[in-house]
Amino acid sequence: MSAWPIISLPLCAATTANAGAKISELHFLSKADEKKLKIDLNQTSFDYPREKCVHQLFSEQVKNDPEKIAVVFENEQLSYQQLYDKSCTLAMYLQSLGVKPDSLAGICVERSLDMMVGLMGILQAGGAYVPLDPEYPEDRLSYMLENSKLDIVLTQNKLISKVASLAANNPNAQIICIDKDWPLIEKSVKDLRNKKVELRQDVSTNHLAYVIYTSGSTGKPKGVMIEHRALVNFLCSMSVMPGIKKEDRLLAVTTYCFDIAGLEFYLPLINGAQLRICRNEDVKNAASLMSILKEHNTTIMQGTPAVWQLLFYAGWKNEEKIRILVGGEALSETLKNNFASTNSKAWNMYGPT
Incomplete structure (x- = not known):
């Protein structure tokens, strides 16, 4: 242009x-x-930390401002230090179970602080996560779990029966409840530390960060393997344009099975900003979503055109001047006009992977 x-x-x-x-x-x-x-x-060359993994960039922010709130879900929150400590504890436990670079670990949890502890814990362990949204159809989840040959699946106590059923064809899979099993995890890691065992840091940018499955619209869903270097490249680029500052608050509304969730979760955490996780129910309710955007001083949100159109249909005017990221579907002329009429700053993020 x-x-x-x-x-x-x-x-x-x-x-x-x-x-x-x-x-x-x-x-x-x-x-x-x-x-x-x-x-x-x-002149498209860009200097960024190409030798760093995403969890290592997060760890740098922990050193910069450990007491700052990193992630919020409803009335719960974790500081940067708390998220780091919990994820490292989980990482050591996972390493004791054999997780290493390019190992795949599934995670089937509801949107929660447990979700972020689980995702970051797998990354800190050097493994790659396979997100399994519990709201997905069971046959799809079962196929993803079996196809990826998962040895470990993180979940929550409320989902344990469902995950056990999904893993019926994968009897070797170990199911770990992040919430219910946490005392056991802490005790196990304490014993390891008493034996001078440390968290291994042998993962590199060439190793996998996560594997997400396609929609399967042309057949069976296919696992797409994303390395740390690709994720870090994308996040560092987004840190510059559209940009994010420490004062920003990003509202995450997308299922963690979509590629753009990587931006929603990690962009704030590698830049010292705050991540707020939105409940699925609130994403589908325009009134609830509008209330959250306003009450929690949201400054950035990424959503599909359908989510943004839901807000505009409900009379939202973007008086908060939220920076809008939109992707996942083609951008319609109607939505473009909505952005223009409300004097909104919007970026089309269609196709990040």
Whole structure:
């Protein structure tokens, strides 16, 4: 878009003056403009921590401001230090069970603080997570669990029966309840630390961060393997544009089985900002979502066009001046007009992976 003003008027003038000429034969740019188009506007190299994994970038923020609130769910919250400590405890326990770089560990939990402890714990252990949304159809979840050959699945006590049923064809899978089993996890890790066992840090950016499954619209769902370097590249790019500051509060509304959830969860946590996790019920209720956006001083939210349209249909005017990220579906003209009429800043995030 920034190149269009440079090209359009000179091109129109040149074609008018030389109606029979081929465009390749026209010389309508000054040397300065030609340099800007060919060289200046193509300076796409970007310096970012390409040797760091996402959990390592999070750990740096823990050192910067350990007492700051990192993640909020309803009336519960964890500081950066608390999230780090809990995830490292879980990571040591997972390593004791054999989790290592490129190991896959499933996680089937409801949206909660447990979700973030589980995701970050798997990453801290060096493993890669396979998200299993409990709201997905059981046949799909069962296929994902069996196809990925999971040896470990993290869950919650309320879902234990469901997960055990899903894992019926994978008898070797160990099911760990993050909530119910936490005292056991802490005791086990305390014993390990007494034996001078430390959390191993042998994961690199070439190792897997997570595996997400496609919708299966053209057949069976397929697992897409995402390495740390791809995730960090994406997050660091998004840190610059649209950008995020320590003062920001991002509301996460997307299922963790979608690729864009990586942005929602980790973008705030690697930049010292705050993550608020929205309940599924509130995402589907325009009045509830509008209330949350306003009451909790949300500054950034990523949602599908359907979610944003739900808000606009309910009369939302974006008086909070929330920075809007939109993806997952094609952006309609109606929604573009809604963004424009409310003077909103919006970024189209369609297709991040």
